[in-house]
Amino acid sequence: xxxxxxxxxxxxxGDNEGVITAWLVNDGGQVSQGDLVAEVMVEKAQYEIEAPxxxxxxxxxxxxxxxxxxxxxxSLDD
Amino acid sequence: xxxxxxxxxxxxxxxxxxxxxxxxxEALYMEGKTPVFNMAKGPIPGEMHLxxxxxxxxxxxxxxxxxxxxxxxxxxxxxxxxxxxxxxxxMVAEIFGKASGLSGGRGGHMHIFDADVNFSCSGIIGExxxxxxxxxxxxxxxxxxxxAVAFLGEGAANQGAFHEALNLAxxxxxxxxxxxxxxxxxxxxxxxxxxAVPRNDLRASxxxxxxxxxxxxxxxxVFTAAGEAIARAREGEGPTLIEIETSRLAGxxxxxxxxxxxxGEKEGLQQRDPIPRYRQMLIEAGLLDExxxxxxxxxxxxxxxxxxxxxxxxxxxxxxxxxETVFV
Amino acid sequence: MTNTTATDSxxxxxxxxxxxxxxxxxxxxxxxxxxxxxxxxxxxxGVFGNTRGxxxxxxxxxxxxxxxxxxxxxxxxxGAASDGMRPIVELMFVDFFGVCMDAIYNMMxxxxxxxxxxxxxxxxxxxxxxxxxxDGGQHSQCLYGTFAHLPGMKVVVPSNAHDAKGxxxxxxxxxxxxVFMYHKSLQGMGWLGTEKGATVATPEQSYTVxxxxxxxxxxxxxxxxxxxxxxxxxxxxxxxALGEEGVxxxxxxxxxxxxxxxxxxxxxxxxxxxxxVVDEDYHSFGVSGEIIxxxxxxxxxxxxxxxxxxxxxxxxxxxxxxxxxxALPNAxxxxxxxxQMMSQ
Numbered sequence: 115x116x117x118x119x120x121x122x123x124x125x126x127x128g129d130n131e132g133v134i135t136a137w138l139v140n141d142g143g144q145v146s147q148g149d150l151v152a153e154v155m156v157e158k159a160q161y162e163i164e165a166p167x168x169x170x171x172x173x174x175x176x177x178x179x180x181x182x183x184x185x186x187x188x189s190l191d192d
Numbered sequence: 193x194x195x196x197x198x199x200x201x202x203x204x205x206x207x208x209x210x211x212x213x214x215x216x217x218e219a220l221y222m223e224g225k226t227p228v229f230n231m232a233k234g235p236i237p238g239e240m241h242l243x244x245x246x247x248x249x250x251x252x253x254x255x256x257x258x259x260x261x262x263x264x265x266x267x268x269x270x271x272x273x274x275x276x277x278x279x280x281x282x283m284v285a286e287i288f289g290k291a292s293g294l295s296g297g298r299g300g301h302m303h304i305f306d307a308d309v310n311f312s313c314s315g316i317i318g319e320x321x322x323x324x325x326x327x328x329x330x331x332x333x334x335x336x337x338x339x340a341v342a343f344l345g346e347g348a349a350n351q352g353a354f355h356e357a358l359n360l361a362x363x364x365x366x367x368x369x370x371x372x373x374x375x376x377x378x379x380x381x382x383x384x385x386x387x388a389v390p391r392n393d394l395r396a397s398x399x400x401x402x403x404x405x406x407x408x409x410x411x412x413x414v415f416t417a418a419g420e421a422i423a424r425a426r427e428g429e430g431p432t433l434i435e436i437e438t439s440r441l442a443g444x445x446x447x448x449x450x451x452x453x454x455x456g457e458k459e460g461l462q463q464r465d466p467i468p469r470y471r472q473m474l475i476e477a478g479l480l481d482e483x484x485x486x487x488x489x490x491x492x493x494x495x496x497x498x499x500x501x502x503x504x505x506x507x508x509x510x511x512x513x514x515x516e517t518v519f520v
Numbered sequence: 521m522t523n524t525t526a527t528d529s530x531x532x533x534x535x536x537x538x539x540x541x542x543x544x545x546x547x548x549x550x551x552x553x554x555x556x557x558x559x560x561x562x563x564x565x566g567v568f569g570n571t572r573g574x575x576x577x578x579x580x581x582x583x584x585x586x587x588x589x590x591x592x593x594x595x596x597x598x599g600a601a602s603d604g605m606r607p608i609v610e611l612m613f614v615d616f617f618g619v620c621m622d623a624i625y626n627m628m629x630x631x632x633x634x635x636x637x638x639x640x641x642x643x644x645x646x647x648x649x650x651x652x653x654x655d656g657g658q659h660s661q662c663l664y665g666t667f668a669h670l671p672g673m674k675v676v677v678p679s680n681a682h683d684a685k686g687x688x689x690x691x692x693x694x695x696x697x698x699v700f701m702y703h704k705s706l707q708g709m710g711w712l713g714t715e716k717g718a719t720v721a722t723p724e725q726s727y728t729v730x731x732x733x734x735x736x737x738x739x740x741x742x743x744x745x746x747x748x749x750x751x752x753x754x755x756x757x758x759x760x761a762l763g764e765e766g767v768x769x770x771x772x773x774x775x776x777x778x779x780x781x782x783x784x785x786x787x788x789x790x791x792x793x794x795x796x797v798v799d800e801d802y803h804s805f806g807v808s809g810e811i812i813x814x815x816x817x818x819x820x821x822x823x824x825x826x827x828x829x830x831x832x833x834x835x836x837x838x839x840x841x842x843x844x845x846x847a848l849p850n851a852x853x854x855x856x857x858x859x860q861m862m863s864q
Contacts (some may be wrong), residue, residue, distance in 0.1 A: 139533065329599070333605065
């Protein structure tokens with residue numbers, strides 16, 4: 115089963131774009147639900163992206179890429 | 193709040209001890225410095241700031257303190273150290289720079305540290321307040337008993353550190369008391385020439401804390417003001433600022449010509465020397481007579497003499513010991 | 521920090537900001553005498569992210585926002601440290617040391633000595649360094665040499681999250697004052713132009729990196745590049761570029777300035793015979809001169825060429841990006857320095 119990691123709609127106020135500043139797990143790494151996996155910056159503020167499920171991480175949006183709320187940035191596979 | 197008779201005699205004894213210490217240091221300090229005054233010479237080299245006349249500030253405050261309470265003093269620390277119970281032998285040995293001194297001679301007279309009674313000082317004007325506030329914070333956070341007292345001169349009230357620390361202590365409601373020894377002179381600059389307010393205790397209102405003024409170098413006035421402030425601190429009611437009108441009967445430091453003083457000021461101050469005044473008061477109160485006074489003074493002097501002998505008989509550390517204790 | 525839990529061992533990465541916060545949190549859990557104070561360290565989590573999460577876990581008593589009063593609260597840290605606490609106090613920008621240096625170098629650094637070793641001052645002064653993002657001449661300095669010059673305080677400068685966590689843990693546990701200087705470009709704050717190489721795999725369990733031990737960040741044979749903090753990453757890039765020319769550069773990451781691991785530097789130069797020191801702090805009277813002196817005093821004969829330094833010129837840091845970037849050390853300058861060394 116594959117689960118998408120998307121930028122949560124309620125992560126920050128407003129509709130500003132953000133940028134992925136850090137992936138804290140390498141592509142292909144194994145993560146558990148609730149793990150901190152990435153940081154997204156909006157202006158000077160930083161927000162955390164957590165893994166929504168257990169699985170092996172496949173990164174689709176790299177560091178420094180621009181994202182919006184709802185953007186899929188990675189997937190998790192069994 | 194009035195002192196008990198025991199407290200009165202304790203304060204008098206500490207004042208006499210401190211004064212005799214300063215008088216002996218003064219004499220020893222001048223050895224090797226005449227006819228040419230060379231600060232590096234003699235058994236006590238370096239700067240020397242004597243506390244003659246300021247003893248009421250020390251004893252009136254420290255009468256309320258135990259060893260567990262924290263005191264941070266100034267570049268002029270001897271009277272406060274005596275009253276706080278700093279090991280007299282080790283302190284005098286430190287003033288001589290000897291191995292048996294509090295730090296083995298690494299600190300000297302402006303850097304007296306005695307952890308056993310929580311006493312320290314800094315030679316930098318205004319730098320007693322921050323560490324005292326921090327010690328008070330430590331006690332508050334640890335839930336440990338004890339308060340902190342910072343002593344400072346009236347000149348220090350114009351330093352940024354004074355204002356920053358008062359604000360910090362008030363905003364965090366710390367168990368600390370700030371005691372200004374107003375001897376009217378910042379070396380050669382008179383208080384009225386340097387300070388925009390006539391009394392620094394008035395500045396307490398800017399930091400939402402009580403400010404208390406003690407006039408005329410009054411031993412028991414200091415005792416009462418400090419007692420109330422320290423009780424407030426112990427009860428968790430926050431800091432207090434006290435300014436004591438005291439007198440510097442010596443120069444700012446040894447070798448000071450004191451030409452800046454107005455004609456007759458020094459003589460006037462000496463006539464108001466707090467120690468004979470307090471002796472007279474104790475005699476009138478029936479706590480002391482000539483015989484008892486002679487005995488008390490003799491004991492105090494002998495304690496000082498013993499400390500001086502101890503210091504004189506001690507060796508210096510080997511010079512390369514200077515490399516030790518930078519880190520622990 | 522509660523959500524930075526298990527991933528498979530060795531793969532979890534942290535930014536330096538998170539590594540500092542994680543080390544602090546672990547020590548605060550283990551030792552009630554550890555607390556944090558400084559400007560905006562509370563709910564905001566530090567302007568540079570290094571106290572993030574601490575307020576939520578430990579509350580405002582142990583993670584204290586202070587007034588903008590560095591003299592008072594760093595002085596207070598000295599008093600608290602001498603009274604049984606282990607304060608971690610933040611000077612937001614190292615450039616601000618001018619308003620509070622007395623508390624740092626006259627008290628924090630000297631009280632132990634003045635007491636003959638009887639008074640311990642176990643505190644950490646953490647402070648941000650470095651520029652490169654046009655913050656002007658009062659918010660961009662490194663001042664490594666200024667602090668390392670003054671006796672009585674240890675000084676550490678991590679270049680990556682692994683070392684930052686281990687050095688922070690070591691600093692908190694140290695009975696001496698430690699100045700923890702973290703470079704803004706390494707913090708993982710995107711708006712400061714984060715150096716990706718600083719965000720590295722970082723163990724979750726508590727560990728220390730010994731203060732006073734340099735690391736060889738890249739082994740090489742032909743030239744020794746010595747640096748610290750952000751400069752290490754310039755050196756690694758320069759080493760890569762030199763590698764394409766067939767030059768095998770060694771990169772030494774000092775990690776600590778006090779104590780300074782002169783042995784690792786000397787051993788490297790003894791092997792390569794060539795030394796280039798890279799420092800974002802001012803050129804003169806600083807780290808770069810000290811490193812060169814450490815080698816030259818020890819064994820001049822090991823040097824095949826005069827040492828060189830790539831350091832910040834002796835000028836205030838200019839605002840305009842054209843001028844600031846021109847003045848900063850970078851990999852190209854290091855490569856050029858090597859070429860000049862070889863042409864002489």
